[in-house]
Amino acid sequence: MTDPVLETKGLTIRFGGHVAVDHVSCAFGAGELTAIVGPNGAGKTTYFNLISGQLPATEGQVLLEGRDVTRASASTRTHLGLGRAFQLTNLFPSLTVRENVRLVAQSKARKGFDMFSMASRHPELIEAADHALERVRLTRLADQTVSALSHGDQRKLEVALLIALQPRVYMFDEPTAGMSMDEAPVVLDLIAELKAEGGHAILLVEHKMDVIRTLADRIIVLHNGALAADGEPAEVMASAVVQEAYLGKEIADV
Numbered sequence: 128m129t130d131p132v133l134e135t136k137g138l139t140i141r142f143g144g145h146v147a148v149d150h151v152s153c154a155f156g157a158g159e160l161t162a163i164v165g166p167n168g169a170g171k172t173t174y175f176n177l178i179s180g181q182l183p184a185t186e187g188q189v190l191l192e193g194r195d196v197t198r199a200s201a202s203t204r205t206h207l208g209l210g211r212a213f214q215l216t217n218l219f220p221s222l223t224v225r226e227n228v229r230l231v232a233q234s235k236a237r238k239g240f241d242m243f244s245m246a247s248r249h250p251e252l253i254e255a256a257d258h259a260l261e262r263v264r265l266t267r268l269a270d271q272t273v274s275a276l277s278h279g280d281q282r283k284l285e286v287a288l289l290i291a292l293q294p295r296v297y298m299f300d301e302p303t304a305g306m307s308m309d310e311a312p313v314v315l316d317l318i319a320e321l322k323a324e325g326g327h328a329i330l331l332v333e334h335k336m337d338v339i340r341t342l343a344d345r346i347i348v349l350h351n352g353a354l355a356a357d358g359e360p361a362e363v364m365a366s367a368v369v370q371e372a373y374l375g376k377e378i379a380d381v
């Protein structure tokens with residue numbers, strides 16, 4: 128790997144006596160999509176929270192393009208290029224879909240949040256928002272308020288917001304959860320396109336094996352918070368230790 132885009136070194140968090148993420152050292156390169164798997168409670172979401180800054184590490188480091196961001200706030204990490212799919216609680220439900228995406232494009236461009244005056248003076252922000260919406264096939268809903276969107280369309284909007292942010296690292300946590308069979312391919316195709324663009328590291332927490340099989344270049348397995356396996360998908364899937372101990376029966380048909 129050339130210089131990693133993202134790296135964790137000995138990353139650890141303890142909740143009281145419980146070690147939820149246990150000295151995880153892992154580097155993620157540009158153009159690589161890594162699926163993070165493991166049984167319920169293995170520490171996947173907590174690992175994501177440590178990387179994105181939602182939780183403070185007890186020990187270890189998070190490096191973004193070589194820069195130590197371990198003590199940086201979540202919003203600083205976002206500005207530095209760490210893009211985690213937005214939770215809908217971060218959105219403005221009474222604003223339109225386009226306005227929400229534009230606010231992210233605006234924050235990326237560091238042009239402040241004076242939403243209504245900014246729009247006319249910076250048509251490029253509208254363009255960036257519309258481009259992101261087009262990529263997730265939400266153009267037809269651009270003028271709807273967010274609160275009126277279906278669950279699947281809200282998930283697509285989360286991805287559009289990430290695209291508007293143009294991060295170096297994309298972090299997706301079960302991006303197609305709750306989507307219909309018709310909706311999921313839009314998001315999965317888009318993630319494949321982002322991977323093909325080559326400039327980003329992509330991390331994906333995912334339970335669905337068909338999604339992992341289609342998208343992942345690499346799989347890491349967490350178990351009891353520790354890194355239990357790391358390698359090419361076929362190799363990791365085939366390892367007896369993963370089949371029997373970590374993923375159970377579901378993986379047997381891979």
Ligand SMILES: Nc1ncnc2c1ncn2[C@@H]1O[C@H](COP(=O)(O)OP(=O)(O)OP(=O)(O)O)[C@@H](O)[C@H]1O
Pocket residue numbers: 142145147165166167168169170171172173174
């Ligand atoms: N804020 C917290 N306080 C105490 N314990 C926590 C906290 N957050 C997570 N944990 C514990 O850390 C462990 C890892 O949880 P985590 O949610 O990261 O697992 P996961 O692999 O994402 O599971 P799932 O697949 O079910 O989402 C669990 O035992 C969980 O109970």
